[in-house]
Amino acid sequence: MAEQITMVELMSDRQLFDAYGQVRGVEADREWAVNASFELREEQHVAPDRAHDALADQLLEFRDMMWHHDDEDHAADHDSVDRNAPANQLFGTPRQWAARHANDWREDGIDAFDDRRPQSWRSVVIDAFNAAACAYVVLWVLLLVNALTSAAESSGIWGKALIPSAPVASSTSGFQHVWTADGMLPLRSVPWPLLCMLIVGITNTVVKRIVRNVSYVLAVLIGGVMTIGGAIAAAMLTERLAGSWLVPIAWMLPAAAICALAGRVIAMLWPERDSKADEARTAAAHSPLVDDATWLRETGSLLRERGDITDRQVARILDDAQAHARQSGADLAAEFGTPAEYAHRFRITSVGARRELVTAIVTVIPMTAIVVAACWGLISGGWSDADVPVIPLMLFAIVWLCTVANLVSAARAYWLRRFSGSRFFGPRKIVNRS
Numbered sequence: 001m002a003e004q005i006t007m008v009e010l011m012s013d014r015q016l017f018d019a020y021g022q023v024r025g026v027e028a029d030r031e032w033a034v035n036a037s038f039e040l041r042e043e044q045h046v047a048p049d050r051a052h053d054a055l056a057d058q059l060l061e062f063r064d065m066m067w068h069h070d071d072e073d074h075a076a077d078h079d080s081v082d083r084n085a086p087a088n089q090l091f092g093t094p095r096q097w098a099a100r101h102a103n104d105w106r107e108d109g110i111d112a113f114d115d116r117r118p119q120s121w122r123s124v125v126i127d128a129f130n131a132a133a134c135a136y137v138v139l140w141v142l143l144l145v146n147a148l149t150s151a152a153e154s155s156g157i158w159g160k161a162l163i164p165s166a167p168v169a170s171s172t173s174g175f176q177h178v179w180t181a182d183g184m185l186p187l188r189s190v191p192w193p194l195l196c197m198l199i200v201g202i203t204n205t206v207v208k209r210i211v212r213n214v215s216y217v218l219a220v221l222i223g224g225v226m227t228i229g230g231a232i233a234a235a236m237l238t239e240r241l242a243g244s245w246l247v248p249i250a251w252m253l254p255a256a257a258i259c260a261l262a263g264r265v266i267a268m269l270w271p272e273r274d275s276k277a278d279e280a281r282t283a284a285a286h287s288p289l290v291d292d293a294t295w296l297r298e299t300g301s302l303l304r305e306r307g308d309i310t311d312r313q314v315a316r317i318l319d320d321a322q323a324h325a326r327q328s329g330a331d332l333a334a335e336f337g338t339p340a341e342y343a344h345r346f347r348i349t350s351v352g353a354r355r356e357l358v359t360a361i362v363t364v365i366p367m368t369a370i371v372v373a374a375c376w377g378l379i380s381g382g383w384s385d386a387d388v389p390v391i392p393l394m395l396f397a398i399v400w401l402c403t404v405a406n407l408v409s410a411a412r413a414y415w416l417r418r419f420s421g422s423r424f425f426g427p428r429k430i431v432n433r434s
Contacts, residue, residue, distance in 0.1 A: 008056045013037065016055055020087075023066050032087035032094060033059075034426075039098035041114075044348060045306070046102060052110040054101050058091065065090070095416075099348075106345045109337070111345040115285065116279070116305050118208035119201070120268035122270050128197035129263035138246040140205070142395060143249040147183045157183045160248035167245040183249055190251055192234070194259060199230040212305040216355075260326035285340045288333050295332040295339055302343035308352030317346070353414040360407040368402050 008060070011019065021030030034056055040051040091097050105112040108408045119127075119349070140161070147157045160183030167187050203226045210219035226299055274282070284290050296318055303314045321342070325335045336342040374393060 004342060008059055009053070011056070013052060016052065016059065019059055020062065020378065024083075029062075029087050032091070035094035036091075039094045043095070044098050044102040045113050045116060046098075046105075047112060047114040048413075049274055050105075058097075062090075080417035103347060106347060108391050109341070109345065111338070111341040111344050115282070115340065117282075117306070118212065118305075119273070120274070122266075124201040124271060125198075125270075126263050127265050128194065128201045129259045129266065131197045133196040133256045133263065134196070136252045136259065136360045137364045138250035138251060140256070141183065143183075143252070143371065147249070158252060160184065162253075163248065164249050164250040164254055165248055165401070167247045170244050171244045184246045185249055185251075186242065187245040187247045187251075188240075189239035190247065190255055191238055193255075195238075198235065199227065203227050203230065208305065211307070215311045216304060216307075218312060218404070243271075286338050288338050290321075290333050290339070292325075292332045295336075298339035299343050302339055303346070306352070307342070307355065308349045310351055311345065313351075348417070350414060350417040353417040354356050357407075357410040357414045360403070360410040364400075364403050364407050367396075368401055371397065371400050381414050 008016070008019070017030050017033045020033040021027055036058075037051055039056060040046040040054065041048060046054075083393075086093075092100065115353060144157070144161045147161070168184075203223050205228060207219045207223040210222055281298065281301070284294050285302060289297070299321070300314050300318055303309050303317060304311070309317075321332060321336060325332045328335060334338075374396075
């Protein structure tokens, strides 16, 4: 048995998932394990090694349940088990199973959870270049399809799609060429995929750092200002540098290659390592020897960066901890454990799901207004048949449908979180370490 336990613990995640499917030869069992791992890591914020160990322990129990039912020593433990029942019935749904384990760890004072630190600047830059490379290829395909399906003569389109010739001046609006599908596009639009990825990545990281260090409300305000300001600055810069020059859509291909190469080079030249400040904060969050001021700062940061506890609740938690320690006369670390241990004892609440729902609503409203305006233009005859931008409208419609699907998913997640009993609770146990 000890050898079997060791073999399971040494499995990779994929081997562990496959082992679930091999117990009864049912693919649904493997899918259950994959979903359970996702729920532990992404929804409950459990550390990867702890999630792996929990699934490994469940696999051993699963095997014992299925393979040793004829053994008298094991039969009594599983007499009432329907061995043909689906995994959702044997262990609960992945969400229920993960929540049960996470709550047990919190109640027992076990720090099984991972810190949600902001993305490093290195990762922001590399991810932006890699994502921009993919975006350039997708845009090239869409512009090519738009040109081939809309142009009266397609013989010259392939040259503009494959040969990145020199820019040409134009007296007309640059964006008109995107809609008229002549294989040309404004030069000022070429940098936009990379600029958008950089703006999104930088804003997201700055917002998370402000959430961790200050408050969620201030982070949202600054994030909005950065997004709008970044878009305006990018538009002014590209307009000034590119003007009314036009380039063939083939420029998207070298742009994609340059971004992909830049991402690879940056990854090689910029080593992955935490800054000294981040290393010091990580050490302080897991140290039982910090002073009270550091304990309060790190605990507040960990609570805020979870994303599911409001600023007011964080302040209340810290005030209650101070009051309790003051009455007992002990240091905060001695009374409640490390900042990470204490911050991780609080259950997941519906606040994070509510914030995601609000974000989805704010995103859907303006996009829906644009869709309605476009449909009104088509119905009322505001566009002639030659002026209808078919491919761009179809692309925008797909994006709009994705935002609507995201809204439905966010609403469902909020409903489940809000009415599943996972509201705000303090830790079930306060461990006195004095």
